[in-house]
Amino acid sequence: MRSRRDQVMAVLVIMPSLALLAIFVYGFIGQTVYMSLTDWGQGAALALKPEIHFVGTRNYAELFTGFLNVRFRQDLVSMVFFTILFVGASLALGLFLATIIDQRIRGEAVFRTIFLFPMSLSFIVTGTIWRWLLQPRGGVNVLPSLVGLPPAGFLWLSSREQALQFNWQVLPHYVVLGAAFVLIAWGVWSAARRRFRTSALVGLPGMALLAWAVTGGAARLQLLPFPEAHGFNLALVGVVIAATWQMSGYTMALYLAGLRTIPDELREAARVDGASPLQVYRYVELPLLAPITWSAIIILGHIALKIFDLVFAMAGPDNAPTSVPAILMFLTTFRGNELAKGASIAAILLVVVSILIVPYLVTSFRAGRA
Amino acid sequence: MRTSRWLALMVITVTLFACLGGTAASAPLSGKLEIFSWWAGDEGPALQALIELYEKQHPGVKVINSTVTGGAGVNAKAVLKTRMLGGEPPDSFQVHAGQELVGTWVVAGRMEDLSDLYTKEGWKTAFPEGLLNLLSTERGIWSVPVNIHRSNVLWYVPDNLKKWSVKVPATWDEFLSIAPALKAKGIVPLALGENWTVSHLWESVALACLGKDKWEALWQGKLSWKSPEVVGAWRTFGKVLEYTNQDAPSLSWQQATDMVVKGQAAFNVMGDWAAGYMATTLKLQPGKDFGWAAAPGTGGVFMMLSDSFGLPVGAPNRENTLAWLRMLGSKEAQDTFNPLKGSVSARVDSDLSKYNAYLQSAAKDWRTNAIAGSLVHGVVANERFMNDFATVMEIFLNSRNPEAAANAAQAVAIQAGISR
Amino acid sequence: MYQRGTSRWFIHGLIVLLAVVYLIPVYLTIITSLKAPADINLMTAWKPPAHPYWASYATAISKFAPSLENSIVLAISATLLSAALGSINGYVLCKWEFPGARFVLPLVVFGMFIPYQSILVPLFQFMRRIGLYGGLPGLVLVHVVYGLPITTLLFRSFYAEIPDELLGAAFIDGADFLGIYRWLVLPLSGPPFLVVAIWQFTQIWNEFLFAVTLARPASQPITVALANLAGGQAVSWNLPMAGSVLAALPTVVVYVLLGRYFIRGLLAGALKG
Structure with a gap:
């Protein structure tokens, strides 16, 4: 029988780990958040006992609306674009590779290793190698000259061109609009499942928000008194390529394992029903890979949002076109001596990562799948 | 009496040793x-x-x-x-x-x-x-x-300049007048490297446009960053940038210097560690294989x-x-x-x-x-300003707007406690 | 979908092509590391050296020897410690429900996703206060603590496959909490331990942010040494490339030899939570 003593033992054994995590994760996050609400960074920031005052959310307001913090806003935008592109490319390439390797090809183990090994590298190593490959007047750019064409001239990591530019001023408007659509969609979905109370609880505020946005109320919520263009820095393409090179093997491994767990009977059954190989793939195999896609999005997504070492090694911390918030936090804290502002950037980064992670944790642990 | 003389001598000796001990090594460290x-x-x-x-x-x-x-x-x-x-x-x-x-x-x-x-x-x-x-x-x-x-030095290869028949420019205006011809020949008029070297160039241009006294006034908070002189410096800087190499951000300062040495570029503004690099690492002879002058418009001023x-x-x-x-x-x-x-x-x-x-x-x-x-090398402004100046430079490089850069720089100077 | 005939040739051609593309960076790294500094030229970057220049590796090894040693000590000790702790935690969380345990696991797992910038400054202040700032023991502690979420999670999902009836039988035989762990769970922990060890070893070996802020120069791991060399002043590219090879070698060897187990581990982690 499980004795009381054993129960106590179990708790005692796990306590040190939990205590360490409580301090190192939650305690320190708490301290960082507190720091972000102060003015630590004025004048004698590096005194042994610096004078620190509580200033509320001033640092956050500064970051989003102060005109000198334009780099933070662009970094935030860059982070989002980088994440979308990198996760998308890794998923697509990984699925593609897995599908090919699943064709019972010769030397499968060799190919699997070739595609997977970059994952074992440090981002520092990947960054160092790709920095050499992406030199504007060498590496990939001189490839065309090997076959007699003129060399390419793209400034991989330092191009100042931007695509998909938008005005930072309109951001609140679109956020409100987006939130309205999400809430309304949720309401409709609940209504379809006959959960009318939830439907009303989320649907009505959603409609109110929509009305507010459409009538132009939300448009008056301007973060900046002047237009400020942000967009996708083309210099990030190089970073996306390097990161995808490194991580697409991981998605390949996941998808491959997923494909291999699909019982052959399922495929057979579809084939007997007259499905073509392509149809089997599309209607039998792909849907079964959906859960893997979700896990991969979570894993790759949080890596992408936090990306630091790769950019640091590839382009250096000062190269603004490839900068991301994780780098800016490092510079702000350790070079600018603005510890409170650095803490605010870190806290914002944490919130963004949490938006991705928390729903995943909640759903997967509630479902008891773990 | 004898004893007292001995005593005096002893006192003197002891004092002497004490003095020696105070200035030289008392006990070996x-x-x-x-x-x-x-x-x-x-x-x-x-x-x-x-x-x-x-x-x-x-x-x-x-x-x-x-x-x-x-x-x-x-x-x-x-x-x-x-x-x-x-x-x-x-x-x-x-x-x-x-x-x-x-x-x-x-x-x-x-x-x-x-x-x-x-x-x-x-x-x-x-x-x-x-x-x-x-x-x-x-x-x-x-x-x-x-x-x-020294920060404000212009580097070149004398033989190359002779070959291209250009003279060392004494002012930025002179540089801007000879640069188009060089560019037409496929030579980069001014070699530039990664990010900080851009700011490094800026401080030489600004010193030339402002002169030593106004440069100092800027850091004492007596001259506004929005003043016409400073805006003018940004404007000149923008023109100079037109004659630099496209791939600058991917080059270290040494690689930018290399461009001059190899005859790909005519000039380079860099601190005089470049002389050490050329003389020691590249084994070039100062004065013969490479030449130098004060950065245009800064003759007689040593930006240290x-x-x-x-x-x-x-x-x-x-x-x-x-x-x-x-x-x-x-x-x-x-x-x-x-x-x-x-x-x-x-x-x-x-x-x-x-x-x-x-x-x-x-x-x-x-x-x-x-x-x-020097600004970039920590002499005239605190780290907060230096860090934020990178943002100012970003604003300028993205917009090429001298007024926008000047406004941003003024705001940074206020935040960093340099200007009021 | 399985293909036959000409399309099989097409597929084999395609996979070979892709493999070549994936190996391009490796090719360039190796040929560049074997060139004499004077022969490194952007225009001839793709040509292999006429005579391999092994001196790059000799220099790189002598330059990186101390940091390689640091990395080895750090990665091995932190891996073993975090795996051991993860194993016992996984056992408790999987087989010993205690009040509130339902909330503990997600809170623990959250720790592996946080951006470490968000704990960096309090972390080094804390490390300083407990006197562990700057040296390898401190770095080991940090990697063990932030490794706990993933090791706990991986062990827990492995232990979930041990049938509860087996435990019940052991109880009837008079085994207690520790006895079951020692005689029942631990002997079954080989495969999960391998997976966790591979994962932790590569993570710790490759980590940069903690290494750059928490280590004195004398305790620098290899990633910091490499970043310093490559991001430093005049770079002749043969050295960073040789350094990259050195820094990559241990983890690549681990992957090539033990990759199969690793993929299994990934799946356990990815598919289950």
């Missing part, structure tokens, strides 16, 4: 000395020579050479600051003389005053007054300079920067550190270190025969020119 710097690569041997000299003078002390390089100097700052914030200072650390030292460490009360050392060693006359002012506040003198570099070492409060081996600082300021140490580092001695009495042709000319300028402080 022992223990450790940790030196923190970002010198490595080409600069490593110069630091090593200093360490060897110290170990020869104080054989009992084990010197720990803590060098942190890379990340454009950010890594070294991150490590130093985590250590200082944690209350674990190294015995002595490299820091640019001027506001980088004063604005970060002195205002935070983390450095010891070295006035006594300066008095005892007679350094108040050995170093030029302009330099002493940079190292001091009203409350003390805070570090010992080991070298002097200086590496220095101080005594942090709570240094674990204080006596050893004092001995280190005493050595650094000496003529012997300065004339050992600087020919290797490719800089000139901060002292006015250095032995010029130990230096190469470039350094001799720089030393002459150092003693005769008007002195201005």
Whole structure:
């Protein structure tokens, strides 16, 4: 029988780990958040006992609306674009590779290793190698000259061109609009499942928000008194390529394992029903890979949002076109001596990562799948 | 009477020994000395020579050479600051003389005053007054300079200029008038490197447009960043940038210098560590294989920067550190270190025969020119301003709008406590 | 979908092509590391050296020896410690429900996703206060603590496959909490231990942010040394490339030899939570 003593033992054994995590994760996050609400960074920031005052959310307001913090806003935008592109490319390439390797090809183990090994590298190593490959007047750019064409001239990591530019001023408007659509969609979905109370609880505020946005109320919520263009820095393409090179093997491994767990009977059954190989793939195999896609999005997504070492090694911390918030936090804290502002950037980064992670944790642990 | 004479003699002897003990080594030093710097690569041997000299003078002390390089100097700052914030200072650390030292460490009360050392060693006359002012506040003198570099130097290869029949431009207007012809020939008029070298170019252009007095007024908060002179400097800077290489951000400063040496570019504005690189690493002969002039429009002004070492409060081996600082300021140490580092001695009495042709000319300028402080290398502005100035530069590079850059710079100056 | 005939040739051609593309960076790294500094030229970057220049590796090894040693000590000790702790935690969380345990696991797992910037400054202040700042022991502690979420999670999902009936039988035989762990769970922990060890070893070996802020120069791991060399002043590219090879070698060897187990581990982690 499980004795009381054993129960106590179990708790005692796990306590040190939990205590360490409580301090190192939650305690320190708490301290960082507190720091972000102060003015630590004025004048004698590096005194042994610096004078620190509580200033509320001033640092956050500064970051989003102060005109000198334009780099933070662009970094935030860059982070989002980088994440979308990198996760998308890794998923697509990984699925593609897995599908090919699943064709019972010769030397499968060799190919699997070739595609997977970059994952074992440090981002520092990947960054160092790709920095050499992406030199504007060498590496990939001189490839065309090997076959007699003129060399390419793209400034991989330092191009100042931007695509998909938008005005930072309109951001609140679109956020409100987006939130309205999400809430309304949720309401409709609940209504379809006959959960009318939830439907009303989320649907009505959603409609109110929509009305507010459409009538132009939300448009008056301007973060900046002047237009400020942000967009996708083309210099990030190089970073996306390097990161995808490194991580697409991981998605390949996941998808491959997923494909291999699909019982052959399922495929057979579809084939007997007259499905073509392509149809089997599309209607039998792909849907079964959906859960893997979700896990991969979570894993790759949080890596992408936090990306630091790769950019640091590839382009250096000062190269603004490839900068991301994780780098800016490092510079702000350790070079600018603005510890409170650095803490605010870190806290914002944490919130963004949490938006991705928390729903995943909640759903997967509630479902008891773990 | 005899006894009293003996007594007197004894007293004199004891006093003499005490005096000797006070100035020279009382007891041989022992223990450790940790030196923190970002010198490595080409600069490593110069630091090593200093360490060897110290170990020869104080054989009992084990010197720990803590060098942190890379990340454009950010890594070294991150490590130093985590250590200082944690209350674990190294015995002595490299820091640019001027506001980088004063604005970060002195205002935070983390450095010891070295006035006594300066008095005892007679350094108040050995170093030029302009330099002493940079190292001091009203409350003390805070570090010992080991070298002097010049920021505003224009580099070129004389034979190439002859071949292309261009003259060394004395002003930026002259440069802008000869640049189009060079560009048409497929030669980059002005070679440029990664991010910080862009700001480095800016400070030479700004010094040319403002002149020494207004440059100083800018840092004393007496001249607004929005004034027409400063806006004009940004405008000239924008024009100069038109004649630089496209791939600048991916090049180190050495690679930018290489472009001049290889005849791909006509000129390069870089600090005079470039002379060390060309003379020592590339084995070129100063004056023949490469030539130099003050950056256009800055003739007669020496925009200086200086590496220095101080005594942090709570240094674990204080006596050893004092001995280190005493050595650094000496003529012997300065004339050992600087020919290797490719800089000139901060002292006015250095032995010029130990230096190469470039350094001799720089030393002459150092003693005769008007002195201005560098922005990029920590002399005139604190770290907060320097860090945010990168944003100002970004704004300018993205918009090419002189007014926008000037407005942003003014805001940064206010936040950093330089302007009101 | 399985293909036959000409399309099989097409597929084999395609996979070979892709493999070549994936190996391009490796090719360039190796040939560049074997060139003499004077022969490194952007325009001839793709040509292999006429004579391999092994001195790059000799220099790189002598330059990186101390940091390689640091990395080895750090990665091995932190891996073993975090695996051991993860194993016992996984056992408790999987087989010993205690009040509130339902909330503990997600809170623990959250720790592996946080951006470490958000704990960096309090972390080094804390490390300083407990006197562990700057050296390898401190770095080991940090990697063990931030490794706990993933090791706990992986062990827990492996232990979930041990049938509860087996435990019940052991109880009837008089085994207690520790006895079951020692005689029942631990002997079954080989495969999960391998997976966790591979994962932790590569993570710790490759980590950069903690290494750059928490280590004194004398305790620098290889990633910091490499970043310093490559991001430093005048770079002749043969050295960073040789350094990259050195820094990559241990983890690549681990992957090539033990990759199969690793993929299994990934799946356990990815598919289950």
